[in-house]
Amino acid sequence: MFSFDKILEDHIKREHKPKGIGKYYPSEIGNCLRKVWYSYKFPQEIDPDLLKIFEAGNLLHGFVVEVLKSERNKDVQLLKSEFPFKEKVDGFEISGRIDNLVLVKSSGKEVLVEVKSTGDLGFVMSEPKRENVMQLQLYMHVLGIHDGVLLYIDKRNLQSQMFTVPYDKKFSEEVIEKFKKLDKHLREDKLPDPEARIFRNDMGWMCKRCEYRERCYKATPENIFP
Structure with a gap:
């Protein structure tokens, strides 16, 4: 009769646009720098199954926005959701979207909330993922909002785990330096x-x-780096 998978793939298919040097994304900077570099120099179509995950x-x-907006939620007030982020640095632009900004009623503090979906929270995470922390540190640094949380939610059962992320000026500046390094390598x-x-334990x-x-591995064989 018809294939819903085909209808779905057509619905979520994204127009393939090569990324332009000079415009970078907070969600990518926690990845391997070489991989990000390759994504600009040798762009690939996104796999349909990966698009479904996105x-x-x-x-x-x-x-999550619905829950935060709900009248049943007495703890926080949703101030903004999915709002744009742009920062110009040394001739290039960092651009993205921030998930949520909430007001915690008990303390009166504004807090950035970044939501990350995951496939399995059956185990307890001991700490947030470094690449997610890098993204949130950048937002806190640029916006001057120094309270943030990373909220991980299991897509299967809505089980959640939340981490408070204290602002770290030195770490956030290292994130910006990584953007500068990416830009330099791309332009050169x-x-x-x-x-x-190189950093196998973490990455x-x-x-x-x-x-x-x-x-x-063709560019850098295993006898140089494992």
Whole structure:
């Protein structure tokens, strides 16, 4: 009769637009620097299954906004959701969207809330993911709102885990320096070191499903970096 999968894929399909050097995204800077560099130099179509995962995350974010807006919520007031973020640095622009800004009624503090969907919260996370912290630190630094939380929600059952992220000026400045490094390597057409392979303990997992893995190992063989 018809295929709903096909209808869905057509609905969420994104027009493929190569990314322009000089415009960078907060959600990417926690990734391996070489992978981000490759995504500008050798852009690839996003896999339909990955697009579905992104869309499921968007739906979950919308649900979180509904919960925060609800009259049943007596703890916080939603001030903004999905609002634009732009910052110009040394001739380039960092651009994205911030999930939520809330007012905590008991303290009167404004708090940035970044929502991250996950496939399994069956185990207790001991700390938030570093790449998510980098994104939130950037937002807190630029906006001058120094209270933030990372909210992880299991897509299967809505189980959640929340981490308070204290503002760290030094760390946030390191995030901006990483953007500067990316911009410099792109403009000079110079391949960055394979960051995830160098810092394997923290980032090695990124290599497993990286779409640029073969290209990366060809450029830098295992006898140079594992």
